[in-house]
Amino acid sequence: MLKVKTNFSDQTIYVGLDVHKRSWNAALYLNDQYLRNIHQPPSVQALYKFLQTNYPGAEYKCAYEGGKFGYWIQRQLQGKGVHCIVVNPADIPATHKDEVSKTDPRDARGIAMALQCGQLRGIHIPGLQQESDRSLVRQRKKIWRDLVRCKNRIKGFWIIRV
Template identity: 25%
Template sequence: MSFQSNTTLVALELRNSVWLVGTRLAGAQKTRMHRISAGDTAALLTLFKGLRPNQRPSEDSAPIACCFEAGRDGFWIHRLLTDHGIAAYVVEPTSILVNRRAKRAKTDRLDAEGLLRVLAAYLAGDSQICSMVQVPSPEEEDGKRIHREREHLVQDRTRLENQILALLATQGIRSRPSLRNWERDLAALQTGDGRKLPPRLAAEINRLRRRLGLVLDLIRELDAERDEVLATAPDDPVASKVTALRSIYGVGDNFAAVLAREVFYRPFGNRKQLASYVGLAPMPHQSGDMDRDRRIGRAGNARARKTLVQLAWLWLRYQPESELSAWFRQRVGKLQGRTRRIAIVAMARKLLIALWRFTETGEIPAGSTLRAA
């Protein structure tokens, strides 16, 4: 949508109980504030309708542009407004330029007025004033649910396992009973001073084991659902990319799903845009005679970035003959510590670009091997 002098600007400041709606009519300098109950879409649409009080049916609709910050409300408001012919924008909150003074006033009214200024500048052509979120379709958003839920379950699994080990460590026991033979192994445990495990502690550990078993069952259920989705939608472009990534030796099913549904489902113009979206692009620092790259920005998709760094370590193990692994060995050699961690991030960026080209053009990463059919 191009900025026009007769564009009415609207900013939504979303809160749990009340929404503050700031409006600025075309050509006006004053901002009006309206309060509606959170989630009251009928009142919101009525408010938008009231912004065109003198419009005749034969006249073209006066343009209205609305924006709000990305947050816990997701994208359903954007879809609602778009379905009613209202241009909606979702602002990335951390990208808004703000006053750098140490202390500044902070109220919902000031935030709404700030969003109106940002929206006006963005529509006037200032694309550096903020970043707008590319809203995914409902299908794309729903496709991310499986691997995101699985990630939370894996965190629960790790937490429960560590909790069991910590309780056993308080009694001088350094190993956890096997889940296959839990009752037998738990009964045979002895504390570091030769006593049997206290009954209350054994009961608590057993309850933790039952919760751990439920989490493991849910993870297996999600893995089966993920495979079923790929089998029932072979013509889906994103599912095809997941299948293609799984064909590379060393790229697991979950890693392939995360990369395809978090990153490769979006179009990218070049590799710099791709690395910037994931947060693996270095930050330039130039001042006078100084011109160098600092650490990565980390302003992109944290889930995809973590997955890529993990995959880079696995790539060294499962694809040792590839050009990327050779580059890493030549660059790092036998060095350890910080140098090795910096180099693995650089390799993760190169691996991201190589996998992106593979999903888009079929170009196999140089020197890598594929799984047997």
């Protein structure tokens, strides 16, 4: 049986990602039409391979919510030629129904739809040096808070004993 390959050149696939530590949900849109939702391992390579296999020749535009995962996903996707933005979670339009029934596929679909409609604007992506500097400052603040906590514990211990 002959397999027919569709060529998606001159078309744009919009991908909304809901990223988590153990898995990612990706919703795909093409020409104002929802295509599908995929659940996959947390890997840029797996996502890119899926897109290349199922939608060859297309331009890919991707968005995900900024959060604790940082910017490495965006950097790796950009390195593979996928236009990717990181968005502020508060900027993603949501209905009351989305708030009441919150699921990962629904979140991914909302991001993809907003991206396709042009409603999303990316946040500033800091350089690697700036990101590592910020991380260092955060760690210093955490250590300082721990030190103050320990000093207060010792002072409390001595107040009780004296």
